[in-house]
Every structure is written in structure tokens, then in C-alpha cells.
Amino acid sequence: MDRISKAIRTQIERTGEKEHASPLFLTSSFCFDDAEEMRAAFADENDNNIYSRFSNPNVQEFVDKMCILEGAEAGYATSSGMSAVFASFMSVLKAGDHLLCCKAIFGSTHTVITKYLPKYGIEYTYVPADKPEEWEKAIRPNTKMIFLETPTNPGLDIIDLEIAGKLSKKHGLILNVDNCFATPIAQLPIKYGVDLVTHSATKWIDGQGRVLGGIVLGRKDLIKDIYLFCRSTGPALSPFNAWILSKSLDTLEVRMERHASNAYFLADHLKGHEKISRLKYPFLDTHPQYAIAKKQMINGGGIICFELKGGLDAGRRFLDNLEMLSLTANLGDTRSIASHPASTTHAKLSEAERQEVNITPGLIRISAGLEKKEDILSDILSALKKV
Numbered sequence: 247m248d249r250i251s252k253a254i255r256t257q258i259e260r261t262g263e264k265e266h267a268s269p270l271f272l273t274s275s276f277c278f279d280d281a282e283e284m285r286a287a288f289a290d291e292n293d294n295n296i297y298s299r300f301s302n303p304n305v306q307e308f309v310d311k312m313c314i315l316e317g318a319e320a321g322y323a324t325s326s327g328m329s330a331v332f333a334s335f336m337s338v339l340k341a342g343d344h345l346l347c348c349k350a351i352f353g354s355t356h357t358v359i360t361k362y363l364p365k366y367g368i369e370y371t372y373v374p375a376d377k378p379e380e381w382e383k384a385i386r387p388n389t390k391m392i393f394l395e396t397p398t399n400p401g402l403d404i405i406d407l408e409i410a411g412k413l414s415k416k417h418g419l420i421l422n423v424d425n426c427f428a429t430p431i432a433q434l435p436i437k438y439g440v441d442l443v444t445h446s447a448t449k450w451i452d453g454q455g456r457v458l459g460g461i462v463l464g465r466k467d468l469i470k471d472i473y474l475f476c477r478s479t480g481p482a483l484s485p486f487n488a489w490i491l492s493k494s495l496d497t498l499e500v501r502m503e504r505h506a507s508n509a510y511f512l513a514d515h516l517k518g519h520e521k522i523s524r525l526k527y528p529f530l531d532t533h534p535q536y537a538i539a540k541k542q543m544i545n546g547g548g549i550i551c552f553e554l555k556g557g558l559d560a561g562r563r564f565l566d567n568l569e570m571l572s573l574t575a576n577l578g579d580t581r582s583i584a585s586h587p588a589s590t591t592h593a594k595l596s597e598a599e600r601q602e603v604n605i606t607p608g609l610i611r612i613s614a615g616l617e618k619k620e621d622i623l624s625d626i627l628s629a630l631k632k633v
């Protein structure tokens with residue numbers, strides 16, 4: 247059976263009520279028939295659920311579906327994308343270890359790597375996403391992990407997963423990839439030898455802007471450590487959120503196909519616009535890493551970004567003149583969203599730091615929603631007219 251069909255058909259075992267949709271196990275703990283059963287559960291001698299910080303049927307259902315979609319051996323779901331990323335660092339790395347990371351990276355991940363990991367004695371080096379020849383030179387005897395994000399947020403750089411996979415195998419490193427932007431519908435990192443895949447399920451996986459969630463997937467031995475770390479430190483996914491996210495997965499492929507075709511339509515119609523100096527979409531042949539995107543992605547995803555010629559002021563005027571698109575911090579919703587990183591998510595960085603990760607003053611990121619493509623385009627075009 248195809249992985250999409252298999253994921254859709256995977257669900258919690260039917261109860262005596264013979265429900266069709268999965269029941270919601272909104273419970274903090276689970277009962278035991280007797281002292282012996284309880285003892286055995288705590289001794290890990292059976293698979294009984296004990297407490298929802300450790301495991302819960304709805305959370306497990308979400309993990310099972312994601313494992314099928316990503317082709318992963320195992321997974322552990324968390325309360326947010328950031329707790330998934332953080333757990334993947336803290337359970338694998340220890341004081342004295344070194345982390346290699348691509349420079350263009352999600353804002354909070356950057357904060358964890360530069361502000362918090364060093365507090366625990368974990369060093370890092372940033373390498374440019376588009377120059378894999380520089381990665382090997384940055385590897386040290388104590389390098390333990392490579393962490394990458396592709397496509398990157400918000401700059402849409404594409405990193406060659408095949409090269410990263412070979413490099414990490416050659417040096418015995420753990421390769422950890424944030425697959426949030428592509429989703430398992432558009433990109434399967436594990437095929438390239440990636441050991442861990444992290445996701446913010448808050449974005450495309452929920453896809454409707456309702457709940458926070460995250461997940462780490464990959465090698466069984468590493469996921470076991472992540473599970474043990476999380477079960478003690480507490481970033482458990484709520485069963486309610488897991489129930490929402492599981493249902494969302496059933497429509498992920500059809501949604502992503504529509505998001506991607508809408509995004510391509512916008513990119514194709516906006517390229518060369520007189521108010522825009524540079525437009526990027528992974529499946530547009532003008533993207534600097536178009537060949538890599540075509541090699542490793544099934545579609546180009548739902549995000550486009552472009553640079554307004556008028557810089558910071560033009561960016562703010564553009565947002566103010568949109569009528570339909572939402573101004574909000576999220577992405578990957580049914581409703582199209584516009585954002586201006588330089589005045590919002592990345593405003594705390596210095597101008598030089600923003601330049602380093604290609605966040606130019608007039609950069610606009612559009613998350614293509616599921617509205618009719620002509621309506622999204624016409625809102626963007628009329629806002630551009632007033633910039």
C-alpha cells in the first residue's frame with residue numbers, strides 16, 4: 247500500500263463503541279487492574295500507558311502516522327516544534343561536543359544554539375547553506391551533529407541533502423534536519439541518510455492555524471534517548487492537539503498539492519514585477535539552487551519570498567495595503583499570510599546579522615493559503631501598486 251493510504255488508514259484500535267473516527271483519550275493517567283500490573287508497567291515490562299507525559303494513545307497515533315509518512319523507524323511527539331528541536335539537541339549532545347549548523351535558520355533555533363547550548367558547554371559553528379565545500383573544513387574532532395533546515399525560513403535556501411548525508415556518514419556524525427517547510431509530502435530526508443527529522447507540526451501539518459505541536463523522527467536508538475529525556479523533562483504533546491494533528495495528516499497531501507500550486511502560480515506571476523527586485527520559489531527555474539530543489543523535493547512547497555525595491559518602508563507599506571492576506575506570525579494555514587521579517591521576527595538582529603542570513607530590509611514572505619489563486623494574486627498586486 248502507498249505510504250499516504252497507509253497513513254490515512256492507520257488509527258487507534260477501535261473500542262467496543264465501534265466508532266469510525268479515533269476516540270479522544272483526554273486523560274492524564276491510566277489505570278491498572280492490580281499492583282502487579284502496575285509494578286510491571288513502571289518496570290517497563292509491558293507497554294501499558296502510565297501517564298500522558300510518557301505516552302498517550304492519541305499521541306502514539308500521531309507518531310505512527312508520521313513514521314509512515316517520513317519512512318522513520320520511530321518518533322516522539324512534543325508540545326511544539328521548538329521542544330522537538332531542543333530535545334533532539336539535549337538528548338544527543340553533551341558538554342564538550344560541537345554542533346555544525348547551517349547559518350540561515352529559524353529564529354528560535356538560532357537562539358537555542360547561540361544563547362543556551364553554550365551554557366551547557368556545547369559549541370557550535372555556523373556554515374553557509376549554499377557552500378557545502380566549506381562544511382567539511384568546519385568539522386572538528388569533537389563534532390557530533392550536523393543540523394540543517396531546508397528550505398530555510400524565511401530565505402528559502404535549499405541545502406543538498408545528498409551531500410550532507412554523505413558527509414555525515416563519512417565522519418560518523420548525526421545528521422538532524424528540520425523538515426518543517428517541505429513536510430514529508432514534498433521531501434523525505436531519511437532517504438539521504440538523515441538520522442533525525444524534526445518538525446513544527448504547528449505549521450503545515452496542522453495546516454489550519456489551531457494548535458502547537460512538534461515531533462522528532464528517525465533512528466530507533468536516538469528516539470529512545472529523546473523519549474527518555476522528554477518523559478523526565480516534560481514537553482509532552484497534549485492528547486487533544488495530537489487528535490487534531492492526526493486528523494490533519496489525512497488531508498496533508500491534498501492540502502500541500504494545492505498550497506504548492508498556488509505558491510507556484512504566485513511566484514510565476516510576480517517574477518519580474520517592477521516593484522520586486524528578487525523573488526524566490528524552490529521550483530522556479532530562477533532559484534539559485536533550483537537543480538537541488540528538483541532533485542530532492544516532490545513539490546516546491548507553499549512559501550514564496552521576494553525583495554521589495556523600496557526596502558524597510560516599502561515592506562511596511564506593502565503589509566498595510568493588503569486587504570485579504572493576514573498579518574500574523576504563523577505560516578502554513580488555509581488562509582494566505584504575509585510577513586516582513588526585518589520589522590518583526592528578525593527585528594532584534596542587527597542589520598549585519600540580518601544580512602548574513604539574507605534577510606534584507608524589503609524581504610516579504612508569503613505563505614500561500616487555499617483560497618483561489620487569482621484572489622491571492624490580486625490582493626498582492628493591488629498592495630504592490632500602493633508601495
Ligand SMILES: *Cc1c(COP(=O)(O)O)cnc(C)c1O
Pocket residue numbers: 326327328329331352354355395399424426427445446447448449458459460
Ligand atoms: C515554526 C518553526 C519552528 C518552531 O516550531 P513551533 O511549533 O513554533 O515551536 C521550527 N522550525 C521552523 C522551520 C519553523 O518554521
